[in-house]
Amino acid sequence: MSAPVDHTVLQAIANGVAAETGEAFFDALVQHLAGALNVQSAWVTEWHPEASRLRALSFWSRGRFVPDYEYPIHGTPCEAVISGQRLVVVPERVVELYPDDPDLPGQDAVSYMGMPLRDTDGTVLGNLAVLDSRPLEADATCQAVFGIFGARAAAELARLRRDRRLRALNDEAAALRAELGSLRGFEEILGESAALRRLLADIGRVAPSEATVLITGETGTGKELIARAIHRHSRRSQGPLIKVNCAAITATLQESEFFGHEKGAFTGAAQRRDGRFKLADGGTLFLDEVGEMPLDLQAKLLRVLQEGEFEPVGSGRTVRVDVRVIAATHRDLTQMVREGGFREDLLYRLNVFPLHAPPLRERGEDVVLLAEAIATRLARQEGATLAPLSPADRARLKAHPWPGNVRELENVIERAWITGTDTPDGRVLNLVRALPGSEVTPRTPGLAADPDAVFTAAEMLQMERSNIERALVSCQWKLSGVGGAARLLGLHPNTLASRMKSLGIRRPD
Incomplete structure (x- = not known):
């Protein structure tokens, strides 16, 4: 390179580069840099220390862009730039000085100049380099121009890395939110x-x-x-x-x-x-x-x-x-x-x-343990108390085949909680409604296997609910009159309606 630097041209170049960001910025930068210094090739790279390699963000050579250019730094003039963290100028005989660089002969390289690109904390991010097939007259003006381009490249590369880290964190956060949502507590x-x-x-x-x-x-x-x-x-x-x-x-x-x-x-x-x-x-x-x-x-x-x-x-x-x-x-x-x-x-x-x-059907008593844990969590969310599960509820849970496993159990318990009945002992789950296909023979005072059995208030309410629901189903949900559930149960229709409201019994959709 021997032509003087035209400061009017530099101003036009600076304006052109300023209009770009990201990868387009680097394309504009190396193309303009090669023109400003009148050299054959210019490239800007990102440093990957874990592999000791430089990957070109943009490489302009002999009037065209070279895609996917990546190389190990050992034995190259770029190694001196990265390891020494300094400007390196090789005005001539670069192939003789760096005989282990396999790419230099193929580019008819004679001269080289490179500088490290640093973040604000001094971390090396990459390098900016030029190469020519003629000796390089890197005077003070030439090096100053090169430094201006290098400072712009370093700032943009630092910004690009921050954007990448932010995107990675956002992606990871989104993945974690999805995982936490699927766990449901x-x-x-x-x-x-x-x-x-x-x-x-x-x-x-x-x-x-x-x-x-x-x-x-x-x-x-x-x-x-x-x-x-x-x-x-x-x-x-x-x-x-x-x-x-x-x-x-x-x-x-x-x-x-x-x-x-x-x-x-x-x-x-x-x-x-x-x-x-x-x-x-x-x-x-x-x-x-x-x-x-x-x-x-x-x-x-x-x-x-x-x-x-x-x-x-x-x-x-x-x-x-x-x-x-x-x-x-x-x-x-x-x-x-x-x-x-x-x-x-x-x-x-x-x-x-x-x-x-x-599968849940092979886990025996675990279905009851899981049901209680799910219901307890729902109760805690609403500041309420859960009534103990009755033997009939436990039997109903264990009788169901659970084709949807724990996910199905969660839905059933949530449904039973919403339609449950509040009592002095806490809310009684309405598993009769939530699991209508898993009928079990309820324990009733008159039919108890143990004539001396004592029933809790929650069990009595569960049995009353089951009895009313069976009557309603057999009467096709007709409440009063001939063939109605009230007459079948021996209750006044208003009394039946009141008990249904109290027990949370509603006609299914």
Whole structure:
């Protein structure tokens, strides 16, 4: 470079660069810098110290942009810039001085100039560099111009990094809010059955390890709670737990959701974004409903599990992550392998330590324990008191098959709470209405197996409610007159209406 710097041109360049932000800013900056200093190439990079590599945010060379340029710094003039944190000027014979740099000969390089880009706290963010096929006359004016461009580049790169961190935090916060919402108040896995005790023992064994875990079980059995328990008791507990529901993401966007994307990688990709694997770096990634993942994405997941690396959508750069994977499914993955819907090698990789969440119908008294915990939580939210569950209520809960498992139980108890009756002992759950298909023979004074049995006030109210509801159903909810429930029960219609109101009995919709 030998041409003098035109300050009018510099002003025009500064105005042009000022109109851009983000990645467009860097494109404008390197193109204008190459023109201002009359050099062959100019590029701005971001420093990745964990890999000792520089990744070009924009690289202008010989009249065109060079995409996806990334390189290790060892043996390059950029290494002196980054390690020494200083301006480096090589006016000529750069290939002789840096013979280990494989890219210099191919660019006919003769001269080089580079400077570090620092954040306000002194952290090295990257570097700005120029290269030419002629000797470089880097006088004071040339270096001053280069410094002006470098200061602008450093400020924009610092802003870009802050924006990325903010987006990552927002994504992680959204994921955590979704997880907390799905828990609906449970912080522990409740139960005392033998099936659950075996599960908890296995969780305790596998949690401290780094093994990949596959949790199987029906919908609503608490697979996410199991994943959270594993993470909470692992060495990664201080890191993030990121959840991905594979069934809830559009197939065309799953790769971007997992691995992130570059700006312009597809329609709507207005800016670069990190995926869930990057967000989970140093922590745990929970892949819920992994059986819904398409086959092409299964191959890419297998590579991450085997090698710990991937490429974001629209990028040629490789990203390395340290992530533990916990997967869950309600489907039979072995059968899916036989049918060609799931990769056998991925199943082997996921199924290092299998855990099975037992269905509620196989957990015996746990259904009563869980029902009481749910109802107690509802009572606490309203500042009310829960009446003890009657033997009839307990029998009804254990008689129901619970195809929806704990999730169904939550809905039933909430319905029973809303339609329950307040008594001096607390609110009595209306399980007759909430579980109409699980009829059990109620214990009544006249038909008690034990003639000396004593009934609580809550049990008496439950029996009265059940008796009135059976009468109403048999009379097709006709209250008075011939064939009405009042006559069947031997009550005045006004008395029956009053008792129905008191007991919270309403005709179903």
